[in-house]
Structure formats: structure tokens, C-alpha cells
Amino acid sequence: MTSDAGVAPGYPAAWEADVVLHDGSTTHLRPIRPSDADALQAFHVGQSERSTYLRFFAPLERLPERDLQRLVTVDHDDRAALVAVQGEDERIIGVARYDRVSPDEAEVAFNISDAHQGRGLGSVLLEHLAAAARERGVRRFVAEVLPQNGRMIAVFRDAGYEVVSRTEDGVVQVGFDIDPTDRSLAVVADREHRAEARSMGGLLRARSVVVVGPGPAAADSLPGRAAAAAYTHLVAGDATLVVHAVGVAGVPSASLLADVPAPVDLAVVAVPEERALELVRALAPLGVHGVVLLSGGFAEHGAEGLARQRAVLRAAHGAGMRIVGPASFGIVAPAPDGATLNASLSRVAPQAGPIGLFCQSAPLAVTLLGAVERRGLGLSGFVSAGHRADVSGNDLMQFWADDDRTEVVGLYLESIGNPRKFTRVARRLASTKPVVVLTAGRSGQVVPPGHAVRATHAPPRTLDEVLRQSGVVRVENTHQLLDVAELLAHQPLPAGRRAAILASSPSVAALVAEALAASGLVVAGGFVHLAEDASHARVREAVAELYADPEADVAVVVRIPTVGGPEPLLASEVATAAAASGRTTVACLPDLRGITPALTATDAQGRRRTVPAYGTPEDAAVALGHAARYARWRAEDRGLPLHPRGADTRAARRLVADWLTGSTGDALALDAGRTAELLACVGITVLPATPVRDADEAVAAARAIGWPVALKTTVPALRHRADLGGVRLDVADEAELRADVAQVLALAATHHADPTAQAPLEVQAMAPLGIPCVVRSAEDPLFGPLISFGLSGDASDLLGDVAFGVPPLTDVDVAELVRAARAAPRLFGYRGLPARDVAALEDVIARVAVLADDLPELRSLELNPVTVAERGVCVLGARATLAPADRVDVARRLARA
Structure with a gap:
């Protein structure tokens, strides 16, 4: 800007x-x-x-x-x-x-x-x-x-x-x-983390607040009612909080902001959008750290509103302030002593607890906070970022990573402005604290009005890969978001996937077992039967039997009575046994929901543990499945940054800078020679191919290369397609080659190819036999570089059998990328065939990933085919396109990233 x-x-x-x-x-x-x-x-x-x-x-x-x-x-x-x-x-x-x-x-x-x-x-x-x-x-x-x-x-x-x-x-x-190094990038990330955490701390730990409304004349307007509500909630939440008011109807208000004594930590603003800029400017002399902008009327109103939003943001940042909003529902920071910073529109503030909750949508904030109250959940903090012009989920993750009060983070994201930074920040946080994420839509490509987000051309599955690499727990709806968060906040992480079941009937046990299997868990042995009319002695005996199973990692307790009501002794016994054993436990018991005293006990370390209660066995199983997968991810080695031997991305950047000199911004398709030169910088060799126009040139090329050779058409529809006749392999002599040239040219003509084209054919040396694969890179305006891998052929293309990775990748990420394709077993000795050199394939992918990550000008790259032999790989074809760089996330700190 x-x-x-x-x-x-x-x-x-x-x-x-x-x-x-x-x-x-x-x-x-x-x-x-x-x-x-x-x-x-x-x-x-x-x-x-x-x-x-x-x-x-x-x-x-x-x-x-x-x-x-x-x-x-x-x-x-x-x-x-x-x-x-x-x-x-x-x-x-x-x-x-x-x-x-x-x-x-x-x-x-x-x-x-x-x-x-x-x-x-x-x-x-x-x-x-x-x-x-x-x-x-x-x-x-x-x-x-x-x-x-x-x-x-x-x-x-x-x-x-x-x-x-x-x-x-x-x-x-x-x-x-x-040039960035692992150490310099780590320094930038650490500084960014500490700065953004302090920035959020200035908001969530505010001790003095000013509420600014539209004035008494607009008391019945939406901004007027919002300002009055925010003031009332702030005063009621914490008696020690210093709260000032300007232009708020019905309360003692200063006439002007200049009359408010400085310093002030936080401002809550609800005024017509045309007044927001002047108010933000007027707040600067008060030393305000942040502004919660409850008002709407900005980017959701088109270009004029976006310009207004940018002007407000520019004024705030120039004065050292952060903006929460516009269209924010507010922020809430409950404290263990009962005092609450309730700078929000929520009349009832949540109690203090271990969950940090972030959402963008103000209407969804109402739903989330209502559900939090019904479940008895406690929050360490709640932030509604509205249209997320400034403060984002990334900022809050930075703060909650160091916040001792926060043990689990929940995020509802309508849009992700910088997926690369999100991946970096979330992965760091998820390595120590669970992060549960709900997105608006599966693809992340539906951007709500008011969110200024770059367009993306990435496949819908890209967001799946971003979240998977981040190590976050992705859920389907707000119901699951809180289901999973309450389990992770109040129970230890599962030690494995084996589950023990206590159920009130065989049919219920079967239902639970099916739900657990669907969630990726394994039932250990049979189940413990606790009849509906069991005595107290049998209740104690059944609970002891449940936790005595040495093969189980998690325990599921389900009692669905047909006659009668709750069984208080069962809840008490389960809570005590779960806390004593340290085994992850969930329950489905009548009249219990969420976090309840009935299912709470103290563990051996003196910590209060609560078994979360779910409305259905399926809900409990889904939450357990997510917890088990997260525990496995956290325990796994995430690998090391990629540094392929001999890869010189600096040399690649020099080449690209020279080739793009004088560029008008249009994409530049590289010829075969330049593509090979670029790839050579990172240690990838492309098997040379000689363009030819007719049989005489083909024979001359073959003699220079040495028999046998491969003959290929350059027609896009037939390129690399031996099954369609566009590729002829093991051509052993001149007669065979001349016959193949005639046939391939005739075939190309049926696909509307120009037989007089400058080079409709290529002659290439034969490569070792292997399994053909395709490795691609594409630079997306939103996601940055995307790496894809798949095995060649119609089946992979038609079925979408392509795996994606978002650099920067580690060696473990690359290994997972290769194995994620459903056809990948063909590389590992499928049906008795010899295993292929997967390590050499991973090395090629690693080099492509490093090149794409370091070279934002690389608009697209395709290696097709990459033939994986029993020993080594051979890149038989490559195409590359360049364009001036336009990447969001670079090796520097940004406030809105």
C-alpha cells in the first residue's frame, strides 16, 4: 500500500x-x-x-x-x-x-x-x-x-x-x-513470534480501556447499542479495570477523547464507518496498544470500503496500534481470579479455563460462546477478528504458544490470508499444544465479503495439505471443534489407538466399536458389560475391569438406560479411575454433557482431570480419533530442512534475473536448453532430446546418439503417450526408425498437428526401464509454491491420484509425499515386481522443492516423465515458465501476514 x-x-x-x-x-x-x-x-x-x-x-x-x-x-x-x-x-x-x-x-x-x-x-x-x-x-x-x-x-x-x-x-x-539460511530464517521466525506475542498481550492483558460510541443522538443505532453493551460488559467483568467512555449513551462519558487521561491500553470503537479514521488518529496520543473495531462498513462494501479500511489500518500502524476487526464481536480474557476483560458484545462471559478460542465471524462468535457456556468449558481468551484486516489467527497462535493459561487452541477460519505463514506458526505451536481448526468450506477458496484475500488457482485439496503439514486437528463443524478441544484440554493425549469399551448392552458395545473403527481406532478384545440394573459393587468391579486391560490406550464408557436415570456412582468411579490411570477416557452418560463436576477427579500429580461427556457415542469416537492422530503426529520425527548436495539456487536466481530483464510481466516459457540449464543449477539432469522434422534428420540424430533410440512426437495430446502411439521405444536401426517416423507423423496429423511444424518430433537416447512419474511445481498467488507428485498415466489423471506438498518441506515431508499417491505401491515391489529407487526419486522431488521455494519467479515446472528404475532415475522431459515474483511470505516480518 x-x-x-x-x-x-x-x-x-x-x-x-x-x-x-x-x-x-x-x-x-x-x-x-x-x-x-x-x-x-x-x-x-x-x-x-x-x-x-x-x-x-x-x-x-x-x-x-x-x-x-x-x-x-x-x-x-x-x-x-x-x-x-x-x-x-x-x-x-x-x-x-x-x-x-x-x-x-x-x-x-x-x-x-x-x-x-x-x-x-x-x-x-x-x-x-x-x-x-x-x-x-x-x-x-x-x-x-x-x-x-x-x-x-x-x-x-x-x-x-x-x-x-x-x-x-x-x-x-x-x-x-x-541469502537466507536455516539459522537466519529461525532468527526471523523467533523475533516475529516474540513481537506478535507481545502485541497480543497488550490487548488481552489490558488494564485500562476506553469505549468510543457515536454519541447520544445515535443511541438507538447499531453502533450506539454496541458501544453501550461493550461498556456495560467491561464494567461488570472486572471491578479493578479502568474504563472510560466517550460518546456512549446512558453512562458517564467524556466529551472528547482529549479529555480521557492517558495512558490507555485498549480502545473499543463502535461508530459509523466514515468516522473510524478520525477516531483512530485521535486515539494515538493516549498511547493505545490496540483497537477493537466493532463497526462494519469497510471492505465488504467494495473498493471504496476497502480504501477506507486500509486508511484506518495505515493510521493505526503508524501510531503503533493493532486493529481487531472491522466487524469484530470483541475480545474476552477471563482470569483465574474471576475477573474478566470482557470487551465484547457477549453479555455472559465464559469462565477461565485452558482453551484459547479464535474466530473471525461475529455471528459465529455468538454461537461459539453460547456452546462454550452450555458445555461448561473455560477459556483462557477469546478473540473475534471480524474481517481480519489486521489481527489474525497467526497473531493469537503466537501469543497462546507462550501463555501458561492456554493448553489447547481452537480456530474458526473463514479465510487464511497467508497460508505459508500459517503453516510455519501453526506447526511450531502444534508441536507443544494442540491446535483444532475449522475452516469455512473444505477448499478455503470461498472468501466471505470483507476479507481482502488473494485469489488462488490451487486445487481444492491444497488447503488439506497445508493443514496436514501444520499438524493441526481439522474438524468439520463447530460441534466437533468444541468436542475435540474439550477432550484435548481435559485428558492426556492417547498413547495409541487401542480402545477398551464399557457399555450397558451388547448392541451399544457394537455401535461404539463401529464408531471407533470408523474414526481409525482399534477395539482391544471384547467389552466390559455393565447391565442397566447393576449393583454398586458391580459398577466398581466393571470400572476396575475396564482399566485393568493392559492392551488398551483409551477407554470409552457408554451407558444408555432404557429405564431409569443417571448412575452417579458410575460417573464418580470412571472419573477417579481415569485420573489415577492416566488413560485417555471419554463418556456418554445420561444427563451429562461437556465438562462436569460429576466426571472430575484429581490425578497423581494433583491436577484436576475431567472426563468429557458426549451426547452420542459417535461424537465421542470422532473426538478420540482426532486426538489419537494428533498424538501420533506429535510423536513422529518431522524431519530436517532440505539441503540437496550441489543445489545452487543462487546460480538459478542469477539466470532467472538475466532472463527476465526487461520483462513486461508476461509469463516467459523457457526453451528446452534454458530449462535444462536452470535445472542443472540444482543438480537435476534432463536427458537431451534432439528436435527433428523428418526421417533423414531422425536418422542423423540417432547415429549421433547411438542406437537404440526413442522417437517422440511433440503434439501435446500424444506427448509421452506410448500407449497412444506417440512414443516409440527401442528403435534399433534406420529402417525401423524411418517406418516409425512415418507412422508417428501420420498419427500426429489426426490430432490436428501441423506436419510442417518446425520440430514435430524428438529423438532421444533410451533410458533404463522404470516406472514413469510426474513431478510438478506451480507458484500460486495465495499458497505460494505447490509441489505435486503422481505416477504417469490416464488412471492417475482421471482419478486425481496426485499428492501435494507446500514448501518449505523436510525430508520426511518428501517421503510422505511420494507415499501419499494411491498408486505409490507400484514403486515398492508391487505384486512381486522389483522395488524401484525411491530414494533417488525423493532426491529429485527435494531439488524441485528447494528450487520452487527459493525462486518465486518459477511460475510453473513440469518434469514428465521421471522414470524410476531399479537403480536411479532419469528425467526425460521438462518444461518451465517464469514470471516476475509476487509472493506474500518472504524472509522478513510483516504485521499483516
Whole structure:
């Protein structure tokens, strides 16, 4: 988003970004402009003498006019600079610049405002400057730093780069490659995590709030009623909370925001959409950390509303604030002591508990919170992000990862703005805490009004793969979301899939066993029968028998009486036995639902454990199945990042940058030679094919290659199709080749191919016999790079037998990708045939994945076929298309990602 419409042509608007700093506040980064001269001079004059000396190696009270114009006038290529700005007047609080000194090396310099030291500005400017420089072909930064400027040297080292330094003439010469490494990416992710967690903590741990309404004249309007409700709920939720009101009917209100004493942590705003921008600007002097925007009327109203939403967001981020909304239902943060920050439209706030719950839709928030209350669930926090203009599920996952009160996270997502970041954040969280996810639709491609999300061309199954790789538990509806969350929050993770059953009749036991099997569990032996009229002694005996089974990992208790009511002793005995054994247990008992005292007991460590009660055995089985699969995922080795030996993506980027020079933005289809050259950079060799037009050229090519050869048509419908006659293999001599050329050309003519085409045929050396496979990569505007794998042939294409992966992948991800195709058993010795070299196939896929992840300009790539032999693989054909990069998630922090 460009905040200055008057920028010069060539201004890289894509470099603009809102970022979250170390202290949880926000600021705006953008390329410097000639119009910044006065602001840069003011920044310079405001610096201390020491800071000026460290930057320029000399005292300099003011920047000379000639130097000032040189500093603000850059070409965004050989010379570039980024400024961090705050406020409506865009005061400069930090500057980072590079000047190219060789084709792939640039000298960098940084200057951070004295008043903003320690907020992480230097590190975030370095991340963004490095990303911009890499886009322009720079691969190494060098700098001259005075020895006493330890803070700047630490910024370079702490960024995760391999810094080389030496001291010469009293100056430290520093140099480092800026290509992302595992360590530098980990540093960025960790800083992003801590900053976003602090940002959310500023909202959910607020101790002073101001509610802003539309004024008494609009008391009966929707914003007026919302403001009054929010104020009432805040006051009722926590007597120690400082709550102010401006323009809220029926309560003591200040006339103006300027009359509210600062500081204020949180603002809850419900005003007509046209007033939102001015109010956000007016909140800045109060030091507000975040704004809960209950009002709608923004992006859901088309281009004008989207522009209004962006303006509000820009003003908020420029003032260091986060936005929850628009159209938010609010936020709720119950505390263990009973006090609750209820900055929401919910009259009844949930009790404190171990579940963090996030949703986007305000109407669904009503449904979710109602269900939470009926089930007796407790929440550590609840956030409704509405149209998710700023604060998203990613932000809340970052916060809940470190929150001791939160043990399980539940997310209802209507849209995912950045799937790559979601995968990264969710996978990190799911490795320590369960994450249960419900999406609006299976594909994630239906975007509700008001959600500004990039379009996607990815197959509907892509979202399945994103969530699977993330390690989250995906459920089908809100009912399952809470079913699974309450089990994971109140029971230990299952140790395995074997289930023991206690049931009130054989027919009920059969029903339970069927439901468990459908959910991926295995019934261990028979079942424990507890008759409807069993004595208390038999109840105790049956429960003891249930937990005595050493083969069982989980226990299911179902009592469905035909006469009579609840059996309190059974609930008590099950709760006690479950807590003592540590065995995951679920129950289906009359008149019990959700989390109840009747099914609660203390385990050996003194922790209160509750057996969740479900309305039907099927609900209990589904929840258990999800818990068991999550436990297995968490226990498995997730593998290591891919680093194929000899893969040089830097060389690939140089080639692509050269080939795209002067590109108008249209896709560039590479010829066979360039495709092979690109793939060679990552260690993939394509078996050469010689284009020929007739039999004489085919014979000459075959003699040069050596007999036997393969003959192929280039007609798309017949390409790689030996079964349709488009490919002839093991052509042993000239006579056979001439006959095959005539037949293939005739066949091509029946498919409307031009027989006079420049090269309708190819001659290629014979490859070892093997199983043909297809490996593809495609760059999607929303999901980024997608890798697909399948075995060649009509069956795979018609049945959609293709497996997908979303880079970055690990070695384990690649192995799972190969095995996910339903036809994959053919590679592993199917029906007595010899097993193929799957390790060599995985190596090819890994190289494609690394190339696609590091090269966003790679719009599409197809290796077809990849023949997998008993030893080795052979890539027989490859096609690639390039286009200028347009990827959302890069190696830099963004506030809205």
C-alpha cells in the first residue's frame, strides 16, 4: 500500500510494509522519497552527537544540502534506502540504506532514532533491506562500523548471518552473505513470534480501556447499542479495570477523547464507518496498544470500503496500534481470579479455563460462546477478528504458544490470508499444544465479503495439505471443534489407538466399536458389560475391569438406560479411575454433557482431570480419533530442512534475473536448453532430446546418439503417450526408425498437428526401464509454491491420484509425499515386481522443492516423465515458465501476514 500517490515511476511499492516491533507496537517501513528531505533533516538534527558520530564518523550538526539530496534521491536498484516512519506526518525514526559496490555486493548503513533504540528497529530494517537487495541481485552486504558501535555489529551477528569482520585503521570491516539460511530464517521466525506475542498481550492483558460510541443522538443505532453493551460488559467483568467512555449513551462519558487521561491500553470503537479514521488518529496520543473495531462498513462494501479500511489500518500502524476487526464481536480474557476483560458484545462471559478460542465471524462468535457456556468449558481468551484486516489467527497462535493459561487452541477460519505463514506458526505451536481448526468450506477458496484475500488457482485439496503439514486437528463443524478441544484440554493425549469399551448392552458395545473403527481406532478384545440394573459393587468391579486391560490406550464408557436415570456412582468411579490411570477416557452418560463436576477427579500429580461427556457415542469416537492422530503426529520425527548436495539456487536466481530483464510481466516459457540449464543449477539432469522434422534428420540424430533410440512426437495430446502411439521405444536401426517416423507423423496429423511444424518430433537416447512419474511445481498467488507428485498415466489423471506438498518441506515431508499417491505401491515391489529407487526419486522431488521455494519467479515446472528404475532415475522431459515474483511470505516480518 503506497501512502504517497505522487511517488516517481519505478518506486517499489511492494517494499512498503507494516511491521510489529520487539515491544509489540507497530510502525511503517517504506522506500525513501525525494520529498523526505525535510523529515530526514529533522531526524538527523534530533540525533545525539554520539549517534551522529557513529553513523558518519564525524560530528555533523546538519546534513549539507548536497548530501541531503543525495541521501533522499535513490534509484531503488544500485542505491536504495528504507525509512521507518510513525504518525500521520510520517516522522522518520530509522533509516537503512545500501549502495552497490559490485554486481552482487553492497555497502550498508543504518541509523536508528535515539528515542526508539531497543525496539528492534535495526533488526527489522535489516530484514527488509536484505529482502529488497536480494530482489535486485545483491547477495552480500559489507559495512564499515566504528569499534564502539557494538549495537550495530550485534544487529548483524544476531540476525543469523555468518559475519566476517576485521579491524583496519581503527574501523571494523564487516561482511556477510544475505541469502537466507536455516539459522537466519529461525532468527526471523523467533523475533516475529516474540513481537506478535507481545502485541497480543497488550490487548488481552489490558488494564485500562476506553469505549468510543457515536454519541447520544445515535443511541438507538447499531453502533450506539454496541458501544453501550461493550461498556456495560467491561464494567461488570472486572471491578479493578479502568474504563472510560466517550460518546456512549446512558453512562458517564467524556466529551472528547482529549479529555480521557492517558495512558490507555485498549480502545473499543463502535461508530459509523466514515468516522473510524478520525477516531483512530485521535486515539494515538493516549498511547493505545490496540483497537477493537466493532463497526462494519469497510471492505465488504467494495473498493471504496476497502480504501477506507486500509486508511484506518495505515493510521493505526503508524501510531503503533493493532486493529481487531472491522466487524469484530470483541475480545474476552477471563482470569483465574474471576475477573474478566470482557470487551465484547457477549453479555455472559465464559469462565477461565485452558482453551484459547479464535474466530473471525461475529455471528459465529455468538454461537461459539453460547456452546462454550452450555458445555461448561473455560477459556483462557477469546478473540473475534471480524474481517481480519489486521489481527489474525497467526497473531493469537503466537501469543497462546507462550501463555501458561492456554493448553489447547481452537480456530474458526473463514479465510487464511497467508497460508505459508500459517503453516510455519501453526506447526511450531502444534508441536507443544494442540491446535483444532475449522475452516469455512473444505477448499478455503470461498472468501466471505470483507476479507481482502488473494485469489488462488490451487486445487481444492491444497488447503488439506497445508493443514496436514501444520499438524493441526481439522474438524468439520463447530460441534466437533468444541468436542475435540474439550477432550484435548481435559485428558492426556492417547498413547495409541487401542480402545477398551464399557457399555450397558451388547448392541451399544457394537455401535461404539463401529464408531471407533470408523474414526481409525482399534477395539482391544471384547467389552466390559455393565447391565442397566447393576449393583454398586458391580459398577466398581466393571470400572476396575475396564482399566485393568493392559492392551488398551483409551477407554470409552457408554451407558444408555432404557429405564431409569443417571448412575452417579458410575460417573464418580470412571472419573477417579481415569485420573489415577492416566488413560485417555471419554463418556456418554445420561444427563451429562461437556465438562462436569460429576466426571472430575484429581490425578497423581494433583491436577484436576475431567472426563468429557458426549451426547452420542459417535461424537465421542470422532473426538478420540482426532486426538489419537494428533498424538501420533506429535510423536513422529518431522524431519530436517532440505539441503540437496550441489543445489545452487543462487546460480538459478542469477539466470532467472538475466532472463527476465526487461520483462513486461508476461509469463516467459523457457526453451528446452534454458530449462535444462536452470535445472542443472540444482543438480537435476534432463536427458537431451534432439528436435527433428523428418526421417533423414531422425536418422542423423540417432547415429549421433547411438542406437537404440526413442522417437517422440511433440503434439501435446500424444506427448509421452506410448500407449497412444506417440512414443516409440527401442528403435534399433534406420529402417525401423524411418517406418516409425512415418507412422508417428501420420498419427500426429489426426490430432490436428501441423506436419510442417518446425520440430514435430524428438529423438532421444533410451533410458533404463522404470516406472514413469510426474513431478510438478506451480507458484500460486495465495499458497505460494505447490509441489505435486503422481505416477504417469490416464488412471492417475482421471482419478486425481496426485499428492501435494507446500514448501518449505523436510525430508520426511518428501517421503510422505511420494507415499501419499494411491498408486505409490507400484514403486515398492508391487505384486512381486522389483522395488524401484525411491530414494533417488525423493532426491529429485527435494531439488524441485528447494528450487520452487527459493525462486518465486518459477511460475510453473513440469518434469514428465521421471522414470524410476531399479537403480536411479532419469528425467526425460521438462518444461518451465517464469514470471516476475509476487509472493506474500518472504524472509522478513510483516504485521499483516
